[in-house]
Amino acid sequence: MERQDYERLRWRCIRRxxxxxxxxxxxxxxxxxxxxxxxxxxxxxxxxxxxxHDLWYLLSGKTECDDPRFAPLVAKIRKS
Amino acid sequence: xxxxxxxxxxxxxxxGGAGLRSAIQLSEAGLKTAVLSKVFPTRSHTVAAxxxxxxxxxxxxxxxxxxxxxxxxxGSDWLGDQDAIEFMCKKANEVVVxxxxxxxxxxxxxxxxxxxxxxxxxxxxxGEKPVRRSCAAADRTGHAMLHAMYQRNVKANTQFFVEWMAxxxxxxxxxxxxxxxxxxxxxxxxxxxxxxxxxxxxxxxxRIFYSSTNAFINTGDGLGMAARAGIPLxxxxxxxxxxxxxxxxxxxxxxxxxxxxxxxxxxxxxxFMERYAPNAKDLASRDVVSRAMxxxxxxxxxxxxxxxxxxxDITHLDPATIMKRLPGIHEIGLQFAGVDCLKEPLPxxxxxxxxxxxxxxxxxxxxxxxxxxxxxxxxPGFYAGGECACASVHxxxxxxxxxxxxxLVFGKSAGDSAVEDLKxxxxxxxxxxxxxxxxxxxIAALDNRKGGANVHETRLAMQRTMQDHAGVFRxxxxxxxxxxxxxxxxxxxxxxxxxxxxxxxxTARTEALEMENLIEVAKATMISAEARKESRGAHVRDxxxxxxxxxxxxxxxxxxxxxxxxxxxxxxxxxxxxxxxxTVEAVALKTRSY
Ligand SMILES: Cc1cc2nc3c(=O)[nH]c(=O)nc-3n(C[C@H](O)[C@H](O)[C@H](O)COP(=O)(O)OP(=O)(O)OC[C@H]3O[C@@H](n4cnc5c(N)ncnc54)[C@H](O)[C@@H]3O)c2cc1C
Numbered sequence: 001m002e003r004q005d006y007e008r009l010r011w012r013c014i015r016r017x018x019x020x021x022x023x024x025x026x027x028x029x030x031x032x033x034x035x036x037x038x039x040x041x042x043x044x045x046x047x048x049x050x051x052x053h054d055l056w057y058l059l060s061g062k063t064e065c066d067d068p069r070f071a072p073l074v075a076k077i078r079k080s
Numbered sequence: 081x082x083x084x085x086x087x088x089x090x091x092x093x094x095x096g097g098a099g100l101r102s103a104i105q106l107s108e109a110g111l112k113t114a115v116l117s118k119v120f121p122t123r124s125h126t127v128a129a130x131x132x133x134x135x136x137x138x139x140x141x142x143x144x145x146x147x148x149x150x151x152x153x154x155g156s157d158w159l160g161d162q163d164a165i166e167f168m169c170k171k172a173n174e175v176v177v178x179x180x181x182x183x184x185x186x187x188x189x190x191x192x193x194x195x196x197x198x199x200x201x202x203x204x205x206x207g208e209k210p211v212r213r214s215c216a217a218a219d220r221t222g223h224a225m226l227h228a229m230y231q232r233n234v235k236a237n238t239q240f241f242v243e244w245m246a247x248x249x250x251x252x253x254x255x256x257x258x259x260x261x262x263x264x265x266x267x268x269x270x271x272x273x274x275x276x277x278x279x280x281x282x283x284x285x286x287r288i289f290y291s292s293t294n295a296f297i298n299t300g301d302g303l304g305m306a307a308r309a310g311i312p313l314x315x316x317x318x319x320x321x322x323x324x325x326x327x328x329x330x331x332x333x334x335x336x337x338x339x340x341x342x343x344x345x346x347x348x349x350x351x352f353m354e355r356y357a358p359n360a361k362d363l364a365s366r367d368v369v370s371r372a373m374x375x376x377x378x379x380x381x382x383x384x385x386x387x388x389x390x391x392x393d394i395t396h397l398d399p400a401t402i403m404k405r406l407p408g409i410h411e412i413g414l415q416f417a418g419v420d421c422l423k424e425p426l427p428x429x430x431x432x433x434x435x436x437x438x439x440x441x442x443x444x445x446x447x448x449x450x451x452x453x454x455x456x457x458x459x460p461g462f463y464a465g466g467e468c469a470c471a472s473v474h475x476x477x478x479x480x481x482x483x484x485x486x487x488l489v490f491g492k493s494a495g496d497s498a499v500e501d502l503k504x505x506x507x508x509x510x511x512x513x514x515x516x517x518x519x520x521x522x523i524a525a526l527d528n529r530k531g532g533a534n535v536h537e538t539r540l541a542m543q544r545t546m547q548d549h550a551g552v553f554r555x556x557x558x559x560x561x562x563x564x565x566x567x568x569x570x571x572x573x574x575x576x577x578x579x580x581x582x583x584x585x586x587t588a589r590t591e592a593l594e595m596e597n598l599i600e601v602a603k604a605t606m607i608s609a610e611a612r613k614e615s616r617g618a619h620v621r622d623x624x625x626x627x628x629x630x631x632x633x634x635x636x637x638x639x640x641x642x643x644x645x646x647x648x649x650x651x652x653x654x655x656x657x658x659x660x661x662x663t664v665e666a667v668a669l670k671t672r673s674y
Contacts, residue, residue: 017127
């Protein structure tokens, strides 16, 4: 990912409306994101674009992830 | 270097609840209005508010704004200004119904009215029994509120500058406020927003503490900008804490955990609440529990390498009960403490939640400062609302659901006052020649400094100092040391160094600029807290205990007054509390007990 794109993504992950997401996404960017394939990184950008409550419910397991594109990534973030 | 100038009638910094509410007033009055935000508006921290917004609609049972006013004055431990409190409580129904008209999907009763539920501290008939006053939209009240107001603004042609960070307030020699300097994050370019009215709605600054429920965005930028422009900060010693946040993370653990039988333990596994509250034990009130936790930590009985947290133990409870009655707690433990709470206790610590103080404002939303003997002189062109402002309605402690009300009422009144002042005429005043010099110098210093302080380390030093020395329960000697320590941290914060010098999306630079704001708030808090030698509301000192002469440690003879911290020379002055409501009789001083 280009530096600019990464830094834009980073800002949008480390300044969320919910503290839970700030912590979870920052942690994943710091040690997990690098190991994703280019395609997975693009999916992550889409995931990070979700509304805060919806995303947190997915990442905390409160709602099932029924989108097959997101599910493997959600599982990785939950494990990180 | 010539810097682009954008001209607006009004510039609003902040697109959370307060900023969006102000913007509606201005744009709908036909004024050219810009709203700046570090994030997309519906990512503002108002989204996190789930509990609801208070209004004495009386939909579920009898209620009256005077009862709400009484509760708010009492909650504030009589430090709230009674004119502002009357103004807010009386306006509550109007602003909530307006929101409904903007399309806010409030929960409803069977007959279609806004459904209301009870919330701590809100009572009927002047403190008699709990009343249902909180209006919510499922568990997304703040989020739904922002959506409704954002849409309304789009319709009204408010111009949004998203992912822009305001950096400094522009004031001329006579003290008039003329706008802000700001940075577009995508390009790193600095731009001047030249305005006839400037409204701050930048939210809280809870990130000054090590443990905070606030999202990372709450860095007190509005307070930092105001302080750098010589505006004093009011009542900064008052911060509301929650007894149980996950140590190190801040994520809230509901009080329901203790309700279900959770037990607090210290480093020797002792159930210490038995010593502090032999009857209620772990179910004692919030303040009693927080104080006990802080005392255990201060006296060296905390856990972990730094001995800076205690344990919340639910391992003796039936796992099935935990999963059923406390949904989410298991996940929170795993994600934020790395602990399986069914097998091991959770590390917890009293955690900062809400900032009661802020930029001093009149209830009209106009910023007021002391000048020539008048404590409340208007700063022309400057307005503030929401958590960054101090109207002061929350005084020494805020009631839950009153802050969403605060941002609606005072967001709106700041907007109305700006419209009124702008309609009265007056063209843009000339920008001072050195308009952006200070901002440019700050940025250049960051970019050029070698061997300076690291941003993350400096922030951590500040947060630890605040947590240890000005936490939920305060000790005279610790506060004194805290002042020295925070002034040391300030030196580092004035010498920050960043490695990344790029223009576009330089998050390191943005975080350094946020740090320069945080330190202003931290310093104001520590110095104001050290100076106030009584206990009142959320400011509780070990050396101002509960006595017959001073119940709860509160000393009205000497301390019934607002603190004003002057950032110019770190000095403190005071101004009287307004005890005179607008139309009703004052709520007379009494000991606060629930
Ligand atoms: C977990 C949690 C739950 C809560 N629940 C409730 C509740 O149920 N009921 C209740 O009444 N209160 C609640 N509160 C408190 C309440 O949510 C806040 O006090 C309130 O939302 C603050 O709103 P605001 O508009 O002042 O600021 P925010 O919503 O924080 O918005 C601040 C805005 O300013 C912008 N900004 C900041 N600095 C800059 C800058 N330098 N340049 C450009 N833009 C900037 C941000 O981008 C953002 O748009 C809760 C708080 C928390 C932390």
